[in-house]
Amino acid sequence: MGLIVMKFGGSSVANAERVRNVASIIIDSYKKGNDVVAVVSAQGDTTDDLIEKAAEINPKASKREMDSLLSAGEQMSSALLAMAIEAEGYPVVSLLGWQAGFKTDNVHGSARIKTVQPERLKNEIGKRNIVIVAGFQGLNSFDDITTLGRGGSDTSAVAIAAALHADRCQIYTDVEGVYTADPRKIGNAKKLAEITYDEMLELATLGAQVLNNRSVEMAKKYNVEVEVLSSLKRVPGTIVKEVAKMEKMLIRGVTKDTDVARISVIGVPNTPGIAFKLFAKLAAKNINVDIILQSVGRNDTKDITFTVAKANGELAVSIIKESFDLADESIICDTSVAKISVVGAGMETHPGTASKMFEALYEKDINIQMISTSEIKISVLIDIEQADKAVAAVHKAFFPED
Amino acid sequence: MGLIVMKFGGSSVANAERVRNVASIIIDSYKKGNDVVAVVSAQGDTTDDLIEKAAEINPKASKREMDSLLSAGEQMSSALLAMAIEAEGYPVVSLLGWQAGFKTDNVHGSARIKTVQPERLKNEIGKRNIVIVAGFQGLNSFDDITTLGRGGSDTSAVAIAAALHADRCQIYTDVEGVYTADPRKIGNAKKLAEITYDEMLELATLGAQVLNNRSVEMAKKYNVEVEVLSSLKRVPGTIVKEVAKMEKMLIRGVTKDTDVARISVIGVPNTPGIAFKLFAKLAAKNINVDIILQSVGRNDTKDITFTVAKANGELAVSIIKESFDLADESIICDTSVAKISVVGAGMETHPGTASKMFEALYEKDINIQMISTSEIKISVLIDIEQADKAVAAVHKAFFPED
Numbered sequence: 103m104g105l106i107v108m109k110f111g112g113s114s115v116a117n118a119e120r121v122r123n124v125a126s127i128i129i130d131s132y133k134k135g136n137d138v139v140a141v142v143s144a145q146g147d148t149t150d151d152l153i154e155k156a157a158e159i160n161p162k163a164s165k166r167e168m169d170s171l172l173s174a175g176e177q178m179s180s181a182l183l184a185m186a187i188e189a190e191g192y193p194v195v196s197l198l199g200w201q202a203g204f205k206t207d208n209v210h211g212s213a214r215i216k217t218v219q220p221e222r223l224k225n226e227i228g229k230r231n232i233v234i235v236a237g238f239q240g241l242n243s244f245d246d247i248t249t250l251g252r253g254g255s256d257t258s259a260v261a262i263a264a265a266l267h268a269d270r271c272q273i274y275t276d277v278e279g280v281y282t283a284d285p286r287k288i289g290n291a292k293k294l295a296e297i298t299y300d301e302m303l304e305l306a307t308l309g310a311q312v313l314n315n316r317s318v319e320m321a322k323k324y325n326v327e328v329e330v331l332s333s334l335k336r337v338p339g340t341i342v343k344e345v346a347k348m349e350k351m352l353i354r355g356v357t358k359d360t361d362v363a364r365i366s367v368i369g370v371p372n373t374p375g376i377a378f379k380l381f382a383k384l385a386a387k388n389i390n391v392d393i394i395l396q397s398v399g400r401n402d403t404k405d406i407t408f409t410v411a412k413a414n415g416e417l418a419v420s421i422i423k424e425s426f427d428l429a430d431e432s433i434i435c436d437t438s439v440a441k442i443s444v445v446g447a448g449m450e451t452h453p454g455t456a457s458k459m460f461e462a463l464y465e466k467d468i469n470i471q472m473i474s475t476s477e478i479k480i481s482v483l484i485d486i487e488q489a490d491k492a493v494a495a496v497h498k499a500f501f502p503e504d
Numbered sequence: 505m506g507l508i509v510m511k512f513g514g515s516s517v518a519n520a521e522r523v524r525n526v527a528s529i530i531i532d533s534y535k536k537g538n539d540v541v542a543v544v545s546a547q548g549d550t551t552d553d554l555i556e557k558a559a560e561i562n563p564k565a566s567k568r569e570m571d572s573l574l575s576a577g578e579q580m581s582s583a584l585l586a587m588a589i590e591a592e593g594y595p596v597v598s599l600l601g602w603q604a605g606f607k608t609d610n611v612h613g614s615a616r617i618k619t620v621q622p623e624r625l626k627n628e629i630g631k632r633n634i635v636i637v638a639g640f641q642g643l644n645s646f647d648d649i650t651t652l653g654r655g656g657s658d659t660s661a662v663a664i665a666a667a668l669h670a671d672r673c674q675i676y677t678d679v680e681g682v683y684t685a686d687p688r689k690i691g692n693a694k695k696l697a698e699i700t701y702d703e704m705l706e707l708a709t710l711g712a713q714v715l716n717n718r719s720v721e722m723a724k725k726y727n728v729e730v731e732v733l734s735s736l737k738r739v740p741g742t743i744v745k746e747v748a749k750m751e752k753m754l755i756r757g758v759t760k761d762t763d764v765a766r767i768s769v770i771g772v773p774n775t776p777g778i779a780f781k782l783f784a785k786l787a788a789k790n791i792n793v794d795i796i797l798q799s800v801g802r803n804d805t806k807d808i809t810f811t812v813a814k815a816n817g818e819l820a821v822s823i824i825k826e827s828f829d830l831a832d833e834s835i836i837c838d839t840s841v842a843k844i845s846v847v848g849a850g851m852e853t854h855p856g857t858a859s860k861m862f863e864a865l866y867e868k869d870i871n872i873q874m875i876s877t878s879e880i881k882i883s884v885l886i887d888i889e890q891a892d893k894a895v896a897a898v899h900k901a902f903f904p905e906d
Contacts, residue, residue: 118557118560118561121561122561152580155520155580155584156583156584156587158520159520159523159524159584159587159588159591160587160588160590160591162590162591163587163590163591164586164587164590166597167583167586167587167590167598168583170579170582170583170586170598170600171579171580171583171584171587173579174576174579174580174583177572177573177575177576177579178554178557178573178576180572181558181569181570181572181573181576182557182558182561182573184566184569184572185558185561185562185565185566185569185573186561186562188562188564188565188566188569189561189562189564189565195568196569196572198572198649201647201648222647245603245624246603247600
């Protein structure tokens with residue numbers, strides 16, 4: 103018995119049958135004596151349909167009006183989910199973001215939650231109501247509706263769990279938990295029982311599409327215990343918490359990220375501060391740089407290679423060309439690359455991890471273009487064509503077939 | 505130049521093209537120097553689609569959740585209309601009912617507006633923003649969304665016009681104004697330039713589906729000048745105001761109402777107070793009685809005949825049977841009747857109106873079952889099969905072919 107916050111994504115409530123399924127998950131938990139707050143996303147393709155409708159009328163619609171439009175999606179799904187629970191005879195109330203107390207900053211389209219004022223939530227829970235909350239939305243200081251951006255409903259759920267000091271925040275999805283690799287591609291990928299916030303962050307950043315990063319950061323900050331689990335199969339999922347059991351596993355997972363562009367700048371002047379200037383220019387345009395490699399070039403010049411998200415590739419190239427007056431052939435943007443990473447908090451005390459990874463790639467004749475390491479991960483950049491083969495080889499090295 | 509409140513119904517914004525048309529009507533008025541607040545209904549079939557979706561999940565959904573669900577329809581249409589105005593480069597902001605200050609009572613599904621707190625509206629108008637308001641919705645004292653029921657957006661518009669002391673409230677619809685009869689059926693039906701609130705109320709009650717009654721009552725109470733006009737043809741409509749020009753016309757219109765059941769109770773005891781008891785029983789069940797006819801019957805009994813809305817026919821019969829212990833054959837409910845009415849404030853001083861109407865019916869061999877008169881209307885009950893013929897005949901008598 104305790105206070106459980108649940109979150110259900112758009113595919114979990116895509117049609118009437120699935121809405122009823124979610125209702126039964128909520129009711130099962132409520133019947134055990136738990137207080138339940140369930141955050142819900144818009145049904146299936148609703149958000150995309152609304153975006154399309156807006157584009158037909160005004161492709162450059164203001165973000166304020168887009169927020170008012172899109173937030174209707176969660177408004178509808180939250181009411182429908184409440185109706186499904188009413189149909190089973192349980193007390194329930196649906197709340198919109200602003201009714202649930204979500205106060206955000208004024209950045210329409212990707213607002214950040216400033217606070218959740220939990221009076222109404224506490225009041226409804228106190229009446230033993232099941233509470234359904236429209237995810238993804240809040241209210242700014244002008245009393246205008248804002249949306250939290252991609253994956254916002256995860257963040258809504260964690261924020262409520264933090265504000266109410268919930269016992270657990272369950273994120274229901276279409277996978278059963280967090281795996282050591284993509285289970286659709288790696289046959290013996292293992293579901294993790296537990297994982298730390300930092301490991302989860304690295305996995306999310308590196309392309310494991312399970313939990314939105316902002317929600318994990320918030321969970322870490324407020325020490326909210328998160329469980330990732332399936333809305334279709336009723337089995338335990340993966341728990342994300344501060345200190346996770348090690349389960350004899352050094353490595354939590356192997357991930358692939360293909361949203362990478364590698365940019366090489368050849369022959370920049372070999373003067374102090376040149377790298378700083380280059381990356382400052384990119385930062386000014388909000389371009390995040392990931393792996394960086396700098397080498398002394400011929401004569402008085404050097405080469406700088408780094409990676410950015412694919413969508414930022416061309417912009418980065420044009421900024422650098424303008425700033426350093428370089429010839430076209432001096433800047434190369436390669437988008438046919440992938441980043442393969444192994445993640446695990448235990449690796450910092452086990453120096454063999456990197457060599458084990460490199461050996462696995464070497465044996466499959468896969469060339470490593472760049473390397474980046476942190477305390478809990480090792481990433482390598484390789485040819486995108488070899489990405490799946492690389493994940494399989496590295497996963498096999500760390501998780502031999504049973 | 506002034507402050508104009510406009511209202512556009514669901515068919516006026518049914519698709520992207522129509523949304524753009526409405527945007528251009530608003531912009532034209534704004535460009536003339538007017539301040540414009542436009543109230544909008546949900547697009548086309550949105551509300552019906554949402555009701556269907558809810559019924560699939562829970563046919564007995566609570567009205568609170570229905571209100572939260574349905575109000576999303578106006579939320580979407582108001583944002584889309586704002587986007588269409590943005591696309592033309594004009595300053596605009598959409599507001600939901602609660603943002604526009606609509607406070608209602610707690611009757612979900614058919615809430616009444618208690619007040620419109622106009623601070624935000626005034627603030628936006630002061631910035632020379634065009635303001636789009638989601639119609640049909642408000643907020644109750646629990647901070648829950650309510651809807652105003654059928655025709656609620658008309659009422660929203662009149663309430664804003666009253667709160668802001670607007671110069672005019674324009675109700676855009678798919679007809680060009682208020683006619684002397686249904687122009688789809690009566691070839692020479694005339695559009696009225698002006699009409700009084702009371703005449704409009706009688707016409708609305710009697711089946712002219714132009715303006716919602718509650719909105720006319722509110723307009724009368726706060727003396728809001730209302731114009732009914734077409735969103736497709738840009739021509740002047742009909743103005744509804746306290747004192748209307750008479751235009752030499754005695755009669756404002758001829759209407760047909762087929763939502764009528766005639767109930768005859770034969771042989772009730774001829775004792776004082778019997779009619780009072782009968783109608784008190786019906787009133788207790790919220791059944792409105794319209795025309796009443798009482799005749800002395802045989803012996804110590806009398807017959808009472810009256811009309812109610814069709815939907816209330818069976819309920820009225822069963823209430824009377826229980827209350828007066830009458831045999832089945834003593835109560836007759838006839839739904840094959842229609843009420844034909846002529847409406848016009850001038851008629852009270854022109855005694856010839858009734859006889860002109862009766863003569864027109866007599867000439868077409870149409871039998872009058874019941875008659876009811878008020879200061880501004882004369883209604884007769886006839887066989888439903890003869891209704892259209894009756895309207896044509898009566899209209900011709902008062903408005904001879906040009």
